[in-house]
Amino acid sequence: MLEPDYPIRTERLLLRPFTPADLDALHAIQARSDVARYLYWEPRDREQTREALETKTTQTALRDEGQALSLAVELAATGELIGDALLFWHSRTHRSGEIGYVFHPDHHGRGYATETGDALLRLGFDDLGLHRVTGRLDARNTASARVLERLGMRREAHLVENEWVKDEWTDEVVYAILRREWHKRQDERESTR
Template sequence: MALYPEYPLISDRLRLRPFTRGDVDAVYTYRSRDDVARYLFDVALSREECALAVQQRIGQVALEKDGDKIILAVELLSTGSLIGEVSLTWHSADARQGEIGWIFNPDYQGEGYATEAARALLDLAFGPGDIHRVSARCDVRNGSSWRLMERLGMRREAHFREHAIFKGEWDQEFVYAILRREWLSR
C-alpha cells in the first residue's frame, strides 16, 4: 500500500509540511552547525549543500516503494519559523517496516517540539500508512535523541558496539522500535 499524505500535518504547536526552495536559509541555520552534524552522517553543511539538500527533500513526500522517504519541514504555528525536520523511511513494503528520524535546531530544544513532531509522524505511519513497525537509531552519546525515543514509547532493541567506523572512530549505536498495536493502544 502506498502512502500519499495530505499536507500539512498539524499538531498543537507545529505544522509539518513539504520543503520549499524558500527554506534554504532556515535549514542552513541549523545544518551548518557542528553541534548538529556531530551525530549525523553529514558534516556541517555549506549554504550550497543546504540548497541541494532542500531541493532533494522537496520531492520526498510520499511512500510508494522500498527506500522511499517522507521528509517534512517542521515549523512553529505561532511564528512560521522552520525549526527542524522529520523523516519517515519505508524499508520494506511487504513487511510494513519503517524508520523515523529527526534533526532540530538546538535553539529550540527542550520545548517538546521534537516529541510533538515525531508523534505526528508516527500517527501518520501507523494510521494512514498502516506500517507495522517503526524503528529509530542514534549514536549512544546522543542522549537527547534516545530519550526522545523512550518518550515516544519505543523500546531499545539493540546496542551495537564498535560496529562501524563513524567520523574516524568506532561507533556505538542504539536501535529502538515500536509496533503499530503498541502505538495505537497507548
C-alpha cells in the first residue's frame, strides 16, 4: 500500500494530488494535438478534460493492485502545473508496476520528465516495494524513450503493429528496470556527488 506524504518534492518540482482547480492547466495540456499524438486519446475538449480530472482527483493512493496513482507536476518556484505523472500498480504477487508522464510542450527539454520519472521510481521501489517497473510507449515517441533511458531503464521489447490506435496499427516499445538496478544506479549517483 502507498499513501504518499504530499507534496512529493524533487529538486525543482512538486508532485501532488490533482484538484478541481487544475482544470484550466490540465486542459491546456490535454487539448493539444502534439500532446495527444502518441497517446490513446485525441485532443480533449474541456468537458473531456473535466471527466479525466474527476478520475485523477480520486487516484491519490495505491491500496491494491490494479490501481493508479495520478500526480499533478508543478514547478516548485512558481506553482505552475506543467505535467501529469502516473504510477500504476500491476501486480502484488509479481511486485510489478508501470510509470507514465505527460508534459506541456513548453516545458520539454528541461529534464522535468526525467526528474519526475525518478520520483515515480522511488515511490514504486522504496515506498511500494515493487520488484520491476516498466514504461510503455508508441515506438515513434523517441523523446519519451530517451527519458526512460536516462532513468536507467533498458529497452526490452519492440512489439510490431500490436495495437490499433487512431485508425492505424502502431508499434509499442517496452522499457523496464529492476529494483536492484535502480538502487545500484542511485548508489553510483550518490558516490559521484
